[in-house]
Amino acid sequence: MNIDKHLIRKDSLEKLFDILKQNNKAIYAPASKNSKVSFKEAGSFSEITTGYIQTAQSSKEVAFPRTEKLLDYTKNREGISVKGTDIKDFPEIVLWGVRPCDATGIGELSAIFNWDYKDEIYNSRLSHVTVLGFSCSALDEYCFCTSVDGNPGNTAGSDILFTKLGEDGDYLAEVITEKGLAIVSLAPGLFEKDVEIKKEKFLAEVPVMFDKEEIRKKLEKFFESEQWVEQSLKCLGCGACAYVCPTCACFDIQDEAHGKSGSRVRCWDSCGFSLFTLHTSGHNPREVQSQRWRQRIMHKFSYMPDRLSVYGCTGCGRCSRACPADMNILEHLISIQEVTV
Amino acid sequence: MDDLKKRAKELLETSAVKVVIGYEQGTAGKTRALFAEKPEDADRLVFDSRCVQNLAAYVTKREVKDKGKMAIAATLPVMRSIIQLASEFQVNDNNLLVLGITPGSKLMEFGNLAEVETFVHQYQIEIDARYKEKLDKLDKMTPSERWNFWIDELTPCFKCYACRAACPMCYCSRCTVDFNQPQWIPVPSHELGNLEWHIMRAIHLTGRCIDCDACFNACPLGIPINLLTKKMIEDARANFGGYQPALQGEHLMSTYKPDDKENFIQ
Numbered sequence: 001m002n003i004d005k006h007l008i009r010k011d012s013l014e015k016l017f018d019i020l021k022q023n024n025k026a027i028y029a030p031a032s033k034n035s036k037v038s039f040k041e042a043g044s045f046s047e048i049t050t051g052y053i054q055t056a057q058s059s060k061e062v063a064f065p066r067t068e069k070l071l072d073y074t075k076n077r078e079g080i081s082v083k084g085t086d087i088k089d090f091p092e093i094v095l096w097g098v099r100p101c102d103a104t105g106i107g108e109l110s111a112i113f114n115w116d117y118k119d120e121i122y123n124s125r126l127s128h129v130t131v132l133g134f135s136c137s138a139l140d141e142y143c144f145c146t147s148v149d150g151n152p153g154n155t156a157g158s159d160i161l162f163t164k165l166g167e168d169g170d171y172l173a174e175v176i177t178e179k180g181l182a183i184v185s186l187a188p189g190l191f192e193k194d195v196e197i198k199k200e201k202f203l204a205e206v207p208v209m210f211d212k213e214e215i216r217k218k219l220e221k222f223f224e225s226e227q228w229v230e231q232s233l234k235c236l237g238c239g240a241c242a243y244v245c246p247t248c249a250c251f252d253i254q255d256e257a258h259g260k261s262g263s264r265v266r267c268w269d270s271c272g273f274s275l276f277t278l279h280t281s282g283h284n285p286r287e288v289q290s291q292r293w294r295q296r297i298m299h300k301f302s303y304m305p306d307r308l309s310v311y312g313c314t315g316c317g318r319c320s321r322a323c324p325a326d327m328n329i330l331e332h333l334i335s336i337q338e339v340t341v
Numbered sequence: 342m343d344d345l346k347k348r349a350k351e352l353l354e355t356s357a358v359k360v361v362i363g364y365e366q367g368t369a370g371k372t373r374a375l376f377a378e379k380p381e382d383a384d385r386l387v388f389d390s391r392c393v394q395n396l397a398a399y400v401t402k403r404e405v406k407d408k409g410k411m412a413i414a415a416t417l418p419v420m421r422s423i424i425q426l427a428s429e430f431q432v433n434d435n436n437l438l439v440l441g442i443t444p445g446s447k448l449m450e451f452g453n454l455a456e457v458e459t460f461v462h463q464y465q466i467e468i469d470a471r472y473k474e475k476l477d478k479l480d481k482m483t484p485s486e487r488w489n490f491w492i493d494e495l496t497p498c499f500k501c502y503a504c505r506a507a508c509p510m511c512y513c514s515r516c517t518v519d520f521n522q523p524q525w526i527p528v529p530s531h532e533l534g535n536l537e538w539h540i541m542r543a544i545h546l547t548g549r550c551i552d553c554d555a556c557f558n559a560c561p562l563g564i565p566i567n568l569l570t571k572k573m574i575e576d577a578r579a580n581f582g583g584y585q586p587a588l589q590g591e592h593l594m595s596t597y598k599p600d601d602k603e604n605f606i607q
Binding site: 033034035036038056057066067140141142229233234236237238239240242243244252254256265267268270273275288289290320321322324325326328330331 | 367368369371372373374376394398399402403404405494497499500501502503505506507515519527528529530531534555558559561562563564565
């Protein structure tokens with residue numbers, strides 16, 4: 001559909017929030033705790049944090065929770081009875097304050113969850129989510145969305161994208177999808193039709209730092225490079241980068257047993273952990289950290305574009321911000337680009 | 342820190358060590374670990390107040406250890422960690438040389454780990470006043486208030502294990518949480534799984550934690566998990582005596598004694 005442009009007054013945002021609440025929407029919005037901003041269900045408009053460059057965690061949890069029960073089972077004399085998760089029971093969620101690099105990540109995550117098997121639980125959760133994106137007027141040195149097809153005013157993935165028109169200004173609301181229209185229909189009086197507004201001058205200027213196609217080509221011959229060892233020597237082998245990433249989708253299946261019954265649970269996992277590839281035999285095909293780091297970069301910049309026609313990185317910079325050892329993905333990608341293979 | 346650069350360079354030129362672990366300028370104004378293997382790499386060494394990552398976490402990392410003899414630029418918390426690691430047979434004089442950085446930022450080279458121990462023992466591990474206040478507040482809470490405090494703090498944890506990775510004392514090649522037969526700790530990061538993990542972590546570090554705050558600094562969600570380890574330091578000190586990592590002698594909490602006054606252990 002065509003993008004509808006509206007003006008929404010700055011004091012109308014709170015009204016919109018209240019109307020959504022009255023319509024029984026659970027609103028997940030950025031909130032600050034322990035000096036970190038993360039998405040949390042907001043009870044009132046005043047709980048929402050603004051002024052953040054990016055949230056510490058991505059918003060992927062609304063569709064891909066860190067812990068997802070897939071089924072319950074009970075063993076009895078006749079055998080085993082299994083009850084799958086009811087996919088009709090998921091809540092209606094409005095994600096508020098999503099940055100464009102997060103919103104676009106939903107597309108990449110969906111590509112993974114619909115690659116060969118269509119993941120019903122993921123798809124069903126996502127079908128109940130409406131994304132209210134907020135453009136970026138500021139950046140920090142970890143941001144590189146423009147190097148991976150994004151931009152600070154990118155509409156991809158958002159149902160409505162809000163752009164603040166200057167400091168203390170009103171907002172441009174771009175209504176992008178049917179879900180976005182459904183939000184407008186709940187509060188039509190707050191959205192004033194205006195096609196003249198240009199958002200570009202209000203957006204942060206994010207410089208392009210590398211050519212992703214060139215990196216993808218280089219990676220084809222880069223598997224045995226010494227650079228992986230050099231880059232990853234300081235990597236401590238935790239999963240912080242994967243868990244804050246909007247597109248990392250790896251998971252582990254666990255059975256939580258209580259006697260004769262229990263649940264099968266899907267939990268986040270990370271290629272940064274040595275346990276991730278450890279075989280029952282004791283053999284580990286990725287026995288050192290450099291091989292795990294290589295996997296992370298190869299997956300995002302080579303395997304994903306090859307198999308799914310999307311890159312596994314939105315340039316949000318979260319992994320670099322979260323890393324306790326200053327493993328900076330942008331720095332590493334630039335150094336790969338600079339190498340002659 | 343020109344002294345440090347000079348000494349690191351000499352050590353690499355003469356092949357006295359294969360790698361010098363120190364700090365270099367990182368990205369976004371941060372510092373980070375540097376592994377200098379060539380004399381010219383030593384020029385990248387920096388040292389200032391930003392250098393708080395506990396580099397001792399790297400001396401047990403296989404890829405670093407495999408390079409050969411290591412030297413490490415070590416602040417007081419790093420030196421303490423090294424003494425604790427040595428007492429647990431993870432490092433020794435043959436594989437590690439300590440280039441100490443005193444609390445007054447002076448370079449101090451040690452001939453062996455025994456000298457490092459003597460130096461370290463001049464300073465007591467003291468819980469910072471800011472944290473003492475927080476611990477007192479927790480102590481004064483009712484059990485249910487304290488329970489709610491911890492549920493609230495630990496629920497956001499998504500078990501990335503950055504706290505474990507950044508801690509020099511968490512060097513086990515297979516952590517208790519990674520076992521699945523039997524499975525001691527639930528893998529999912531739900532309320533119970535998170536609580537069990539953090540309690541287990543604190544208990545395993547009791548008597549070993551040297552209060553460097555690496556776990557807290559590493560946490561991408563800013564969860565104050567170091568309150569647990571600090572509390573355990575206070576309790577261990579109050580109930581079991583002195584608290585100093587030492588090369589010789591008994592470990593504060595993990596020494597088995599047939600004549601232990603608690604009979605459940607016999």
